[in-house]
Amino acid sequence: MPRFLIIQTASIGDVILATALLEKLHHHFPDAALDFMVKKGNEALFGEHPFINELLVWDKSGNKYQNLWKLLKQVREIRYDRIINLQRFASTGLFTVLSKASYTAGFNKNPFSRWFTHQAEHHIPAKDGAHEVARNQALIAPFTDNLPARPRLYPTASDIKCVEAYSSDRYICVAPASLWFTKQYPASRWILFIKELPATIGVMLLGSGDDKDLCDNIINESGKDRCYNLAGKLTLLQSAALMKGALMNYVNDSSPMHLASAMNANITAIFCSTVPQFGFGPLSDNAFIVETPLSLACRPCGLHGHRECPENHFNCATSIDTRQLLSNLAL
Numbered sequence: 001m002p003r004f005l006i007i008q009t010a011s012i013g014d015v016i017l018a019t020a021l022l023e024k025l026h027h028h029f030p031d032a033a034l035d036f037m038v039k040k041g042n043e044a045l046f047g048e049h050p051f052i053n054e055l056l057v058w059d060k061s062g063n064k065y066q067n068l069w070k071l072l073k074q075v076r077e078i079r080y081d082r083i084i085n086l087q088r089f090a091s092t093g094l095f096t097v098l099s100k101a102s103y104t105a106g107f108n109k110n111p112f113s114r115w116f117t118h119q120a121e122h123h124i125p126a127k128d129g130a131h132e133v134a135r136n137q138a139l140i141a142p143f144t145d146n147l148p149a150r151p152r153l154y155p156t157a158s159d160i161k162c163v164e165a166y167s168s169d170r171y172i173c174v175a176p177a178s179l180w181f182t183k184q185y186p187a188s189r190w191i192l193f194i195k196e197l198p199a200t201i202g203v204m205l206l207g208s209g210d211d212k213d214l215c216d217n218i219i220n221e222s223g224k225d226r227c228y229n230l231a232g233k234l235t236l237l238q239s240a241a242l243m244k245g246a247l248m249n250y251v252n253d254s255s256p257m258h259l260a261s262a263m264n265a266n267i268t269a270i271f272c273s274t275v276p277q278f279g280f281g282p283l284s285d286n287a288f289i290v291e292t293p294l295s296l297a298c299r300p301c302g303l304h305g306h307r308e309c310p311e312n313h314f315n316c317a318t319s320i321d322t323r324q325l326l327s328n329l330a331l
Contacts, residue, residue, distance in 0.1 A: 002032045002081040005101070007092050009039040009058050012236070013280070016045065016151050016258040018086055020133040021140060023149035026051045035080075037071070044236050048156045068095060076100045084139050085110065088122060105139040118142055124303060125277040132279045150283055153262040155241035163242040166228065171202035172329070173239075173246045175256035176218060177211040177231075180305025182273035183253050186317055187218055193250075193322040194222040201247065201329075206239050206256060207231035240265075248329050253305075257282055268328045272317040273309075275300045288328040292319045 004025060008018040015038055025034055033053035036046065040059040046052055056074070059067045072095055075083075085096045085106035093112030096104050106113050107122040120138035137148035174194070178184040194203055203224060205215040209232030219227045234242065236259065243249045243256075244263040251257040251267060253274045260267045261283040268288045269281065276289055278300070292299070292315065299316045301309075309316075 002029060003035065003053070003078065004029070004032055005035045005037060005056070005075065005078075005080045005083045005099075006086065007037045007083065007096065008086040009037060009060075009092060010087065011255065012042055012045070013255040013258040014086070014132075015042045016153065016255070016262050017132050017280075018136060019045075019151040019153065019262060020149045021084065021086075021136055022049070022051045023152055024137065024140060024144050027149070028144045045153060047154075047159070047237055049154050065091070071095075072098060082143075085116075086136055086139070105142075107135075107139070124279060125275075126279050129277065130279060131281065131283065133283070135279065150264070151258065151262040153237060153240050153259070155237040155244075155263075159235065159237045160241045162238050163234065166202075166204055166230070167242055167245045169202055169226075170200060171204055171226075171246055172197075173204045173206055173243050173249045173256075173260075174218075175206045175249070175251045175254070177207045177214055178252045178254040178305065180273075181307050182301065182309055182314070182316070183305040184317070185252055185270045185272060185320065186314075187214060187221075189318070189320070189322060190218050191221045193325050194218065194224050194227065196322060196326060197224065197329075199225070202226040203228070204242060204246070205229050205231060206234065206242070250325060253280065260284060261287075268325055270320065270325070272314075272320070273299060273301050273305050274303070278303060290320060290324045290328075292316050293321075294319050 008015050034051050035054045036052050037056040040057050043057050080101040082103040083096050083101040088107050088109040090111045093110040097112050097115045104116045105118040106116045108119040109122050113119045133148040176190045211231040215229040215231045240259045240263050243260045243265045248266045249260040251269050253271050257269050264284050266286045267282040267284050270290045298311050
């Protein structure tokens with residue numbers, strides 16, 4: 001039985017997009033053992049994933065490189081048939097080279113890529129406008145095909161049951177926060193948007209525990225009934241299960257967008273300072289992208305966003321009219 005390892009120790013969104021490789025590898029190698037390596041905290045995405053044999057967790061919070069060395073010793077004992085490294089950093093590049101795997105693949109931007117068996121290019125934005133899942137697919141194309149699969153998550157039966165109380169009626173999900181200020185549609189606009197919704201539509205506000213105050217403010221200022229603050233109350237897989245049944249999921253260019261994509265849920269993704277051309281847009285069948293109607297010379301101002309608008313006007317966000325969001329909601 002062949003044994004593969006996928007390495008993606010970056011953010012939640014990157015890990016979700018990497019699940020497309022699990023789908024493709026399982027399709028081509030149904031009897032293979034597929035292992036996945038993530039950073040500590042992201043293992044919550046894989047409660048009972050049907051294709052994962054073993055989950056390797058790298059604790060970066062303390063003794064980062066000592067913990068990586070422990071994982072390397074474990075990996076060297078296994079002697080994987082193939083290791084696919086999606087990271088472009090030296091730490092996992094060296095890890096891959098020293099793994100004793102029979103075949104290794106990674107991006108040519110990794111400082112240790114010259115010692116990989118197979119290299120693929122990684123450009124942002126991609127030369128051909130490709131999505132990140134297509135860039136990742138290039139790492140396994142030599143032994144699968146050139147067609148990227150979609151990312152997919154598998155909420156458990158208990159995850160689905162947990163959100164039944166919220167999903168028994170017509171509702172939308174709103175994930176108003178982002179780690180980056182310039183990626184985040186302003187709270188004042190979310191409030192206006194929610195005020196304009198029909199009274200028959202419930203609103204589920206999603207996010208981490210850090211987003212609770214933001215969601216409370218949006219609810220209080222909107223004055224809308226049937227508006228619930230679920231920030232910090234649901235796990236990632238529970239949030240994904242709730243998004244699946246929503247009339248629409250309104251998200252920023254952030255990890256909730258990828259959660260919705262992995263459930264093929266309805267998405268309206270708002271891009272403020274960043275642009276879909278970077279290759280991280282929504283992938284659902286029913287997906288919409290909302291951007292400023294203005295032609296701004298300063299946009300995009302960066303790949304990951306900023307703590308504040310570099311031009312001190314934030315027109316890329318404030319010029320987005322809430323009617324652009326409402327137009328995508330089929331009632």
